[in-house]
Amino acid sequence: MAENTDDGEKMVNGSPDHWIRHQRSQRTTPKILFLDAYDSFTNNIVSLLTILLDAEVRIIEIDDEVLLRDDEAWTVELKKYDAVVCGPGPGDPHFDRDVGLMQRVWKQNEDETVPTLGICLGFQSLVTEFGGRVERLRRGLHGRVWRVDAAEEGRRAGGIFDRIQVDQHGKSGFQATLYHSLGVVEVGNAKGSGDGAKIKNANDLVPLAWARGEEGENILMGVRHDRKPFWGLQYHPESVCTDESAHEVLRSWFGEAKKWNEKQGRLVQQSNPDEHPRARRAIRPSLLGDVERTARLKGERHLVGRSKETMWGGTCMNLDGWGVGCKYKAATFPFPRGASVPEIFELLNGVDRQAILLDSSNNAIEDKSSGNPNLDVVRGRYSILALEVDKALRITCQAGRREAWQIHSVSSNVILEHYGESVWQFLADYQHSRRIPLEKVKHVPFAGGFMGYVTYEMGLHDIGVDDFLNKKGNSRWKEPERGHLRPDLCFAWVDRSLVIDHDTGLVTVQCLVREGEGDEKDTGIDEDEDTDMLWIFEAEEWLDGMRQKLQRHDWGQVLPLSEREGNGDARLPRPLPLVYGELDWKEGFKRDMAKEPVSTGNTPRSTTPMPKTVISTPDPKKYEEKVRKCQEYIAKGDSYELCLTEETKFVRPLPDRRDVGAIKRTERFPWELYKELRRKQPAPFASFMRFGDVTMVSASPERFLEYRPRYMPRKLITNGHSSHTHHEKRPRKQLTEEDENIDWVCTMRPMKGTVRKAPSAAYPKGVYAAEEARNILHTEKEIAENLMIVDLVRHDLHGVCGAGKVTVPRLMGVEEYKSVWQMVTVVEGVLSGEGGLEHYTGLDVLAASLPPGSMTGAPKKRSCEILRELEDRRERSMYSGVVGYMDVAGRGDWSVNIRCLFRWDDDVDGNNEIWRAGAGGAVTGLSTAEGETEEMFTKLAGTLGVMRGMYDEMEEIARDG
Numbered sequence: 001m002a003e004n005t006d007d008g009e010k011m012v013n014g015s016p017d018h019w020i021r022h023q024r025s026q027r028t029t030p031k032i033l034f035l036d037a038y039d040s041f042t043n044n045i046v047s048l049l050t051i052l053l054d055a056e057v058r059i060i061e062i063d064d065e066v067l068l069r070d071d072e073a074w075t076v077e078l079k080k081y082d083a084v085v086c087g088p089g090p091g092d093p094h095f096d097r098d099v100g101l102m103q104r105v106w107k108q109n110e111d112e113t114v115p116t117l118g119i120c121l122g123f124q125s126l127v128t129e130f131g132g133r134v135e136r137l138r139r140g141l142h143g144r145v146w147r148v149d150a151a152e153e154g155r156r157a158g159g160i161f162d163r164i165q166v167d168q169h170g171k172s173g174f175q176a177t178l179y180h181s182l183g184v185v186e187v188g189n190a191k192g193s194g195d196g197a198k199i200k201n202a203n204d205l206v207p208l209a210w211a212r213g214e215e216g217e218n219i220l221m222g223v224r225h226d227r228k229p230f231w232g233l234q235y236h237p238e239s240v241c242t243d244e245s246a247h248e249v250l251r252s253w254f255g256e257a258k259k260w261n262e263k264q265g266r267l268v269q270q271s272n273p274d275e276h277p278r279a280r281r282a283i284r285p286s287l288l289g290d291v292e293r294t295a296r297l298k299g300e301r302h303l304v305g306r307s308k309e310t311m312w313g314g315t316c317m318n319l320d321g322w323g324v325g326c327k328y329k330a331a332t333f334p335f336p337r338g339a340s341v342p343e344i345f346e347l348l349n350g351v352d353r354q355a356i357l358l359d360s361s362n363n364a365i366e367d368k369s370s371g372n373p374n375l376d377v378v379r380g381r382y383s384i385l386a387l388e389v390d391k392a393l394r395i396t397c398q399a400g401r402r403e404a405w406q407i408h409s410v411s412s413n414v415i416l417e418h419y420g421e422s423v424w425q426f427l428a429d430y431q432h433s434r435r436i437p438l439e440k441v442k443h444v445p446f447a448g449g450f451m452g453y454v455t456y457e458m459g460l461h462d463i464g465v466d467d468f469l470n471k472k473g474n475s476r477w478k479e480p481e482r483g484h485l486r487p488d489l490c491f492a493w494v495d496r497s498l499v500i501d502h503d504t505g506l507v508t509v510q511c512l513v514r515e516g517e518g519d520e521k522d523t524g525i526d527e528d529e530d531t532d533m534l535w536i537f538e539a540e541e542w543l544d545g546m547r548q549k550l551q552r553h554d555w556g557q558v559l560p561l562s563e564r565e566g567n568g569d570a571r572l573p574r575p576l577p578l579v580y581g582e583l584d585w586k587e588g589f590k591r592d593m594a595k596e597p598v599s600t601g602n603t604p605r606s607t608t609p610m611p612k613t614v615i616s617t618p619d620p621k622k623y624e625e626k627v628r629k630c631q632e633y634i635a636k637g638d639s640y641e642l643c644l645t646e647e648t649k650f651v652r653p654l655p656d657r658r659d660v661g662a663i664k665r666t667e668r669f670p671w672e673l674y675k676e677l678r679r680k681q682p683a684p685f686a687s688f689m690r691f692g693d694v695t696m697v698s699a700s701p702e703r704f705l706e707y708r709p710r711y712m713p714r715k716l717i718t719n720g721h722s723s724h725t726h727h728e729k730r731p732r733k734q735l736t737e738e739d740e741n742i743d744w745v746c747t748m749r750p751m752k753g754t755v756r757k758a759p760s761a762a763y764p765k766g767v768y769a770a771e772e773a774r775n776i777l778h779t780e781k782e783i784a785e786n787l788m789i790v791d792l793v794r795h796d797l798h799g800v801c802g803a804g805k806v807t808v809p810r811l812m813g814v815e816e817y818k819s820v821w822q823m824v825t826v827v828e829g830v831l832s833g834e835g836g837l838e839h840y841t842g843l844d845v846l847a848a849s850l851p852p853g854s855m856t857g858a859p860k861k862r863s864c865e866i867l868r869e870l871e872d873r874r875e876r877s878m879y880s881g882v883v884g885y886m887d888v889a890g891r892g893d894w895s896v897n898i899r900c901l902f903r904w905d906d907d908v909d910g911n912n913e914i915w916r917a918g919a920g921g922a923v924t925g926l927s928t929a930e931g932e933t934e935e936m937f938t939k940l941a942g943t944l945g946v947m948r949g950m951y952d953e954m955e956e957i958a959r960d961g
């Protein structure tokens with residue numbers, strides 16, 4: 001049998017030559033199998049093992065159906081690895097569904113056993129398998145950082161804690177993060193009585209290390225099997241808060257594993273390169289790579305190029321010609337004196353048209369923290385206004401139908417409906433084929449490109465939580481059981497926009513112009529120099545017009561209403577009217593003209609008083625009950641942290657259709673609401689969106705994800721031919737001059753830990769000083785809460801950026817906002833590696849990290865399932881989703897939709913429209929029901945207050961159920 005080594009050499013099995021070469025290749029790249037129990041820290045462990053042991057780590061899920069069923073396949077698979085790691089995860093080691101394949105690892109044939117390390121749940125599974133007792137601890141220890149001390153046995157050879165330095169007290173230990181609520185209370189035959197009791201040495205399992213809690217607990221942290229090559233660790237070696245010195249334990253373990261293999265003469269089989277590997281890599285395939293593969297199969301260049309056949313109504317429209325190859329045109333000038341962002345918005349956009357405004361609305365607030373270096377005031381720098389959104393190409397997609405996305409042209413007609421690739425692949429491809437070199441657009445963060453939103457449910461679906469979908473029937477045309485047909489992803493390709501730089505005081509108006517480089521045959525559109533010139537001429541004229549409009553406007557004066565609302569430009573679509581009607585599953589939205597406003601304008605104002613707006617806020621008692629339920633799940637080991645949320649509903653009467661004035665006011669209402677929110681709750685990631693079917697006003701303080709280039713000195717770049725580590729084996733692709741200087745940095749800023757400024761029951765004096773805020777936030781509870789999400793976000797980033805590419809430049813900083821203090825960590829991942837941005841873009845990170853970890857808790861998947869249940873399967877919709885952009889140069893910035901209010905056009909209740917606002921917070925074992933309820937209401941207070949301020953008359957009720 002001939003086998004291939006990694007470097008392509010042929011080997012003949014059995015010859016001495018083969019043996020030597022086999023040993024050598026094994027030495028260069030050891031292979032580790034990681035059994036993933038759906039944890040949110042998996043990729044961090046894989047990264048650590050890869051870097052530390054210079055190993056190739058592959059992943060298989062614990063519930064792999066084939067391997068669970070097929071003994072033969074399982075045995076064959078295990079032969080490919082030097083060692084196995086059974087990972088952490090939610091649940092209980094006694095339940096098959098929680099540990100799956102792990103149990104099979106412990107039951108291997110004596111002579112073929114693969115050396116294995118269990119971590120956390122994996123450790124508990126090992127102990128359970130060999131007769132130890134694992135039970136609920138008296139309290140959960142999620143996100144706690146404790147000292148772990150090696151026992152006598154641990155320090156001996158084979159005890160894997162042997163390389164930990166001994167301190168002056170004769171102890172060897174380190175600080176390590178714990179994420180567990182179950183623990184070992186008894187090992188082998190020895191009797192113990194729960195945590196706090198000493199567990200004596202036992203038959204097969206030898207205790208190696210312990211952690212002592214401040215409540216007198218003494219918890220087992222490490223074991224080895226006396227005769228088999230099995231080890232286990234209860235703490236999390238990969239956490240950002242575990243000491244680096246603890247890495248030595250993993251080195252020792254792997255040394256022992258290799259010794260075992262040698263002693264047993266265990267041969268690690270090289271995998272057949274022709275065979276599709278069963279185990280996956282931690283890093284996901286790139287979206288553009290997927291596009292390329294599919295396109296190669298079909299012999300076409302871009303996904304959309306293939307869509308001709310699927311066009312609607314026989315129109316043969318090819319999107320390849322739709323702006324492929326863009327030219328960038330811009331005009332930059334000083335911010336007009338006396339103007340403000342809302343006024344510019346009103347002048348250029350009108351308030352009732354489609355619009356997206358990403359607004360650094362806190363840029364003007366005074367710095368209350370002056371002089372305090374411990375406190376960061378995060379100010380947004382730019383405000384970005386998408387112009388002519390009505391005319392932009394729009395891409396929409398519903399969760400569960402993500403292989404079917406739609407492209408809409410002006411006036412919302414669907415011009416293309418496509419099946420096959422995921423919408424993410426389409427977006428990556430679309431953006432990539434319109435790339436503009438960074439050099440040309442460095443002066444602005446956004447030069448045009450995608451802007452839009454993604455809902456929470458889209459994220460849920462992408463991580464495999466999709467109980468909201470109808471599983472029966474044809475997946476394409478599933479009858480929605482969600483009660484609506486709203487898009488979960490909606491992006492506009494914005495080619496005209498305006499950027500305000502609040503720091504430099506400059507305004508840039510800009511547009512993307514079509515370039516006539518497309519292949520004529522391909523696009524079916526005649527391109528020549530003249531048309532090209534025409535586009536450019538038109539663009540320049542437009543830029544000039546915009547500049548003059550802004551500069552000549554008298555900003556001292558209040559705009560006459562007519563000028564704000566009537567956009568004199570006849571080419572522009574008319575303002576969106578209020579649409580009345582009903583949603584029908586079969587036929588979609590059915591408009592009911594009879595109910596709609598009459599357009600004559602002569603009808604007298606109605607004199608009947610408007611009915612009241614009804615606000616229903618969450619019932620505090622019920623919320624407390626849910627917090628307790630969260631804690632039950634946490635105590636059982638099913639989750640480490642749960643971000644529980646509730647919804648507040650505003651049922652707002654629509655005006656009589658004959659009352660033209662009232663109708664006008666209603667159309668203006670969202671914008672007035674936004675202006676009020678912006679004024680009262682300034683925030684770095686504020687936004688106003690009237691886009692597709694949704695309207696949202698947001699005062700979000702939380703950045704989800706930003707990706708942008710970091711320019712590197714040229715000499716830092718290796719050319720790939722000079723070194724021969726295993727990372728460099730494949731020939732590097734030809735780098736362009738531009739690539740050489742750029743690292744793409746993805747920054748995530750998970751926010752966890754909230755303290756309100758005003759006095760409250762929990763802090764009766766009120767918390768006003770920064771120092772006090774810091775002290776309150778830097779407590780075990782808040783630190784644990786933040787840490788768990790930091791590790792989760794590192795995992796999400798590792799899954800795209802790869803091993804060793806993720807750092808935490810700032811851990812748990814405290815930031816000041818209008819009415820709260822927040823604790824925020826900055827996590828960075830670098831998208832370089834092979835292919836650089838050619839293969840992975842910020843969109844890969846976005847697609848891989850939704851829903852935002854700060855809104856779910858950890859581990860993400862199981863926590864989301866639990867939350868669905870606790871939140872009565874209510875859709876969070878826009879709340880907990882993201883809004884932002886990804887521009888033509890590949891840069892992006894997305895914020896988490898919190899502290900926001902939204903309304904869907906079809907969300908009507910009789911003659912009322914419904915606005916919704918979510919609020920919540922992370923529940924951990926250390927939470928109190930009252931404290932969490934207060935935190936939720938604190939977060940709600942901002943939006944609620946603004947909404948209340950909009951009415952003279954209203955009624956408030958606590959929501960039941």
Ligand SMILES: C=C(O[C@@H]1C=C(C(=O)O)C=C[C@H]1O)C(=O)O
Binds near residue numbers: 643854939
């Ligand atoms: C859930 C919300 O906020 C999230 C939860 C936070 C927390 O638990 O401290 C902080 C910021 C957000 O990530 C909300 O504002 O509704």
Ligand SMILES: NC(=O)CC[C@H](N)C(=O)O
Binds near residue numbers: 122181
């Ligand atoms: N991180 C983990 O693996 C946790 C294991 C188990 N679910 C517990 O809570 O104890």
